[in-house]
Amino acid sequence: MTNKEEKTLTHYVIIGGDAAGMSAAMEIVRHDKKAQVTTLEQGTVYSYGQCGLPYVIDGRIANAERVIARSPETFRDRYGIDARTNHRVESIDYEKKEVHGTHVETDETFTVHYDKLLIATGAHPLVPSLRNSDLSGIQVFKTIEQTKQLVAAIEEKQHVTVIGGGYIGLEVAEALTLAGKKVRLIQRGDRLAKNFDDSISEAILTKAREHGIEVLLNEEVIGFEGEDVVRKVTTKNGAYATDYVVLALGVRPATAFAQSPQLHTLRNGAIVTNEQMETTIPDVYAAGDCASHFNRLTGKHDYIPLGTTANKQGRVAGLAMCGEDARFKGIVGTSIFQFFDYAIGGTGLNERALQATNRDYDSITLTANAIAGYYPGGDKMTLTLYYDTFTRHLLGVQIIGGAGVDKRLDVIATALYAQLTVEDLLDLDLSYAPPFNGVWDPVQQMARRLQR
Structure with a gap:
């Protein structure tokens, strides 16, 4: 590559090689043919599903490598990304547009210049100061x-x-x-x-x-x-x-190295961004578990670190960095996990969060069949739906049960995004056949009771 060609390239530097960082990198490669993309990962593994790791412990997932989506070599060879490993970033000079750090294995220092920078360093596990915490095991x-x-x-x-x-x-x-x-x-x-x-x-x-x-x-x-x-x-x-x-x-945003008086953060260190994932420093973006997450229900910046949000924010950041009009529309706080034979999920605001807002709200709790009551094998679930007392707008749901919890959770998450009311649930055209549902879905059963 000649010096003239290098000058026409835009050098994108991404700190972090997982969900948000590599989602952004792929969008940049797809949309800017003159992009020079460098990613700096302090570990040796890129682009893996952290949420799948607990299931490796008992063998439900055969080994940890199964959760890896793409290797550093794939990003280098197939997509032309300078995907570096063992590169620990320790500081950023925002005036000179330089990233400084140390190679983990060799202890050699490095400096990388950027035209546009994405901080996608995720979060660190919380490790409190406890007596004898340096013991093996x-x-x-x-x-x-x-x-x-x-x-x-x-x-x-x-x-x-x-x-x-x-x-x-x-x-x-x-x-x-x-x-x-x-x-x-x-x-x-x-x-x-x-x-x-x-x-x-x-x-x-x-x-x-x-x-x-x-x-x-x-x-x-x-x-x-x-x-x-x-x-x-x-x-x-x-x-x-x-x-x-x-x-x-729990975890804390991995942002200590990036702190600056010009960089706005939440109290826990999560970097605050706008809809296009821009920080308060020009040409610097942030996405994923190191960034804040705009909550559509409260209208405030929140911190709910999840892999789904990291991928979405990374995609928006990558597009925005190369000039596309992409915007992150925010979260409603949807999460689900499995605990033995329970599926447990929530979206929107729970009772404690609602009490903190001093908002007038009410709720209804219903235990219902996940499928038609006469069809064999169905699980029961218990749902608590929260709604605004005056406007009847939905505010959140909490669900515990077996199969089918995820379906109802996603219906309410979509309804929250669309700012639907309790009565709007009755008009939703939800799927029905006895092995999958009753003629009135559990979320609609709650709406019917409230309507009465």
């Missing part, structure tokens, strides 16, 4: 390497303690139980799955104990005991013997 769980570490470790371990009762903690506890391990789950608060209503949290607690998981609520972990290897978890209430510990205490 204590780990977080987020990456492929950490998954392999856990799978290898539990081959010789009988008892595992999981600290944290959110999505990841519950999924890991379930997987370890299915892998034949004795599991203790320690939660600092008074209930599990705090993003859901109390009734769902109670059902999850009951289900965990049914499957032999020892659940300790209102237990604040203060440290660990052992000679080189962890042997006990200590809390303010006592000490508990264990063979291994998994920390699942």
Whole structure:
């Protein structure tokens, strides 16, 4: 390539090689034929499905490599992207438009110039300062390497303690139980799955104990005991013997290296962007778990890190970076997870969130069949629908049950996006046949009751 040709190229630099970063990179390659794309990933793996990793623990997914979508070599050879691995970014000079960092293996420093920059570094697991947390046998769980570490470790371990009762903690506890391990789950608060209503949290607690998981609520972990290897978890209430510990205490945006007085962030460090994923610094964009997420229901910037949102924001960022009129329209807060034979999902605002808004709302709870009542094999589900008392606009739903929860959750998520009312649900043309539904879908059954 000649110097003249290089000057006509736009150099896009993307920090982070997973969902948001590589979604953006692919859009840039497709839409800007004069693009020079460099991606900087501090690990060795690109573009993988983190949400699938808990299922590797018990063998539902055969191995961690199965969740990898594309390798760095694929991005380099097929798409012409300079996909670098082991490149840890440590600072950004926004005035000079330079990214600075260190190669993880060689300790050599590097500097990369950009015309346009995307920060897509995701989030770090929270690791609190606990006594003796450097003992062997204590780990977080987020990456492929950490998954392999856990799978290898539990081959010789009988008892595992999981600290944290959110999505990841519950999924890991379930997987370890299915892998034949004795599991203790320690939660600092008074209930599990705090993003859901109390009734769902109670059902999850009951289900965990049914499957032999020892659940300790209102237990604040203060440290660990052992000679080189962890042997006990200590809390303010006592000490508990264990063979291994998994920390699942949530995540924090990985943005410390990018901080600047000119860069607006939320209190937790998530980078605030506009609809086109532009930050408050010219030619700098952010997307994914390191960025804020505009909540359509509250009208505020929120932080709900999910793979679906990361891919969408990455796509918008890539298009916007090369001049396309793409916009991220926001989230309504949809999530779902499996816990043994339960499917548990929510979208919109739950009761605690609504109480915090001082909004006038009401709700209806219904237990219904997922399919026609006379057709064999159907599961029941319990739904709680929240709506505005005066306008009747939908505000959210919480659902727990078996098969079919996802379908109803997605109906309400779509209705929230479209700002539908309770009465609008009655007019939706939803699919029906006895193996799949009743003539009135459960979400429409709730609307009918409210109409009466």
